[in-house]
Amino acid sequence: GWIEGKISYSGNKSGNHKLYVKITDSNSQGILEKDVSLLGVDLSRGSMDYLFLDIPPGGPYRAASYWDVNDNGIYDNDPVGDYFGMFLISSGLPTIRIDIPLTRNP
Numbered sequence: 001g002w003i004e005g006k007i008s009y010s011g012n013k014s015g016n017h018k019l020y021v022k023i024t025d026s027n028s029q030g031i032l033e034k035d036v037s038l039l040g041v042d043l044s045r046g047s048m049d050y051l052f053l054d055i056p057p058g059g060p061y062r063a064a065s066y067w068d069v070n071d072n073g074i075y076d077n078d079p080v081g082d083y084f085g086m087f088l089i090s091s092g093l094p095t096i097r098i099d100i101p102l103t104r105n106p
Helices: none
Strands: 003-009 017-027 030-035 048-052 058-067 079-080 087-089 100-102
Touching: 003 017, 003 058, 017 048, 058 100
Parallel strands: 003 100
Antiparallel strands: 003 048, 017 030, 017 058, 058 079, 058 087, 079 100
8 A cells, every 4th residue: 555745844954965754553563764854854945755656554553653853763763744634545546645744842
């Protein structure tokens, strides 16, 4: 299955940094995580579209994102955002659109 959406940021951080999306199950166990920006992105200049093509059927799942402004490659004190809701993936059904605003630091 697949999802797509837009990741936006309204804080004061800037610079070219990697942007990650994490898909977890209802118990917060990781299903998939990947860098959706490849060479990095400066979210202070605009939003970023993403597409996940390889989500296994099932769920419920949750989507979260983080912008790695300290460039250490881990989910820590960087701007993060969650899609507050669960979603299900079924083979052959239309794309699910999930927009994730990055609005807080943990």
